[in-house]
Amino acid sequence: MSLRIVHVVAHGFLPPHDGGRLKAACLATALARCGDLHWVSLDDDHRARGAGAPPAGLDLPWGGSGTWHGFMGQSAKRRPFPRSVGGWLRAARAGVRLPLPWMPYSERHGEVQAALARLRPDLVVADETLLAPFAAFAPAKWRVVHTHNHDAALLAQEVFAAGGRGHQARAAARLVRIEREIFPRLDQVWGVREADLEAYRAGGVDGSKLFLAPNVIPDPCFLDGEAPLPPGRAVFFGSLWYPPNQDALAWLLDLWPPVAAALPGARLTLAGRGCPGALEARVRATPGLDLAGFVPDLASLLRASGVAVIPLRAGGGTKIKTLEAMAAGLPILATSVAAEGLGLRDGEHAVIRDEPEAFREALAAMLREPGAWRAMGLRARDLARERFSQAALDAAVGRAVDALRG
Template sequence: MRILMLSPYPPYPPRGGGALRIYHLLRGLAARHAVTLLSFAPDEAAAAAMQPLRDLAEVRIVIGPPARSLGQRALTTLASPLPDMALRNASPAYSAAFAELLASAQFEVVLAESIEMAPYLLQARKHRVRLALDEFNAEYLLQRRAALNDLRRAPRPKALIGGGYSLIQWFKLAAFERRVLQTIDRVLVVSAEDAAALRRLAPNAPLHLVPNGVDCSHFVPQAAPPSNDLVFIGTLDYRPNVDAVLWFAHEVLPHIRRHHPALRLRLIGRRPHPSLRALHDHQTIIVTGEVDDTRPALAAAAAVVIPMRIGGGSRLKLLEALAMAAPVVSTSMGAEGIPGLRNGEHLLLADTPAAMAAAVSRLVTDRPFAQRLGQAGRAFVCAGYDWAQIVPRLEAALQA
């Protein structure tokens, strides 16, 4: 197949969740098909860093998308029928590059990565080409959860503003996702839960399950001196991650430190939000920020914590931690989208502060149990979630 992939940001280096998925799908497809990537890059340095992708595929880069001020976003939240995610990557330069590629090459498939790129699929409807959307989440469901989570909290201005924004985006996204689902030829979903949520919008949508994966040849258990770190890894300005960390730091960590005062929370990831940077105290909570390689931190972790309360899809960082045989404590939502994971066999699940603190305590006091849990977690994900097993499912979906 000749495939044109549309990316909302650079998929290389593959560090964030979305970039990881795009990179591994691109790499897998390019091994058997002719792939062209049309990607945004925020600046020339980011564009230059994508050079290794040119060994896999033809790469076209557009600098952007254009910045939107908070005032512009607020205005469109009130005035536009489209959700913010359908507006954030609007770019005349990208649109022109896309039109040029469609006119100059006989692509069989256009694959848009995430709902942010769906407007470009709608632009391409007049061309004789299969249109596919890779839905990283059921986005309306994510905004619904965010809205309800904020509006349940004590009436504070920030919570009310955030909840109101998410409430508006919830309804706009539901309408937009329904339109997209009813228009295009293929929709890839990463979990059965997301598929069910999207079918509530469009019962006849052409959905295909292509879950997230992990490279088990790269994420391999390593011998490392044990640390006192409870490790959280993720993009640190992503709203569900910010919520998860704040909840863990304020509600869970105090319970843990009453019995294990040496343990500390280590936050690893890009662009720490100001509310997370403010947690950094050099002792109890360490905001490390982005690192080139997360494997040493995973290998040495006393436990990996995934305290998600908002979200959808399935967790790439959970798959990586399990592949490293790290002991994991997660909320039920943090492990959502990965069927077959069993509490007490592959990881520990806990949904209240006291239960999560008890789960962490069990892992740090019973190291043989933590090791058995880690080994079983690795066996589970490498048996069913290696990217080498997932790319054929993508090919089948695009060819169906």
């Protein structure tokens, strides 16, 4: 008998034009292969439909399909612990019992809980830590959260400093509370790396409930063959509205001028939407840099590059941009943060440097002769195929679902 699966997502994830949406789309593909899949989206930016619009069928780009249930404008991140009696009553009428500390913060959030109840799911999977309460209290046989990061630790790094310290403290408190109070109530917690699972175990989650469901990238991201690696061409890509990527870009801007002076004609392409004005001004004032904005065809950009530069100094989970560079077979220059959790070994799969001078020297050397690092890039691609392909996630999710079914 086919499982009825509800996948609760923060927003519409198609097209998957950033890392968060790509993660959700890959997980949806894996879940669709396990049963009858329904998406409940809190902030439906995939299609312009109001809350009263009927459900719609949706095909996934890499196989599988399901039914989309959108709720326009329901952010999961508005306030830490607001309460709505109206929302609580809406959920209660549908059979959802919400303890007082976890009452919804709006009537519309109560509608989402009621929609979960009406779908009568066998399995509810919440797609990130903040959505875990939706799974925890849903009337389902099994309730799961798939975390993209150890979120409480991520905020502890102050990677969201742009939100202000007060907001940061409230958000961090909420995440800690979810991990400590909600995660133990769930039937399973899926994480993208072993270090995150260890943190949940230390926080009180039964180890038998913890499963690894890695971040992966779909098959079209894997570039076959050995395309030419043009010297003097490097690329850094990522959503530039995201604070860790902004920090990485600012650090790279400090390192680049001596490299450009030593290698006349060298170019570094910066791709991604949302670059802040101050950073954009610095980029345009620095010789040898090209600000490409959002690039819909990332594969073409990677084929035209000789080196992928990933200078992240903050962030959680495993990095989609690193996986995409691995799948392209490009030589990779990365920090240890960019490489964490992926099994990359310095000198075998990537060049990993954290000190500014060492990073700068490695960048200059790789730009001069990227072909000398081709074998390293191809080994990284083989590693990505083995551990971080869609097939790897399908298998991991299948094992977790089989464990639920006994």
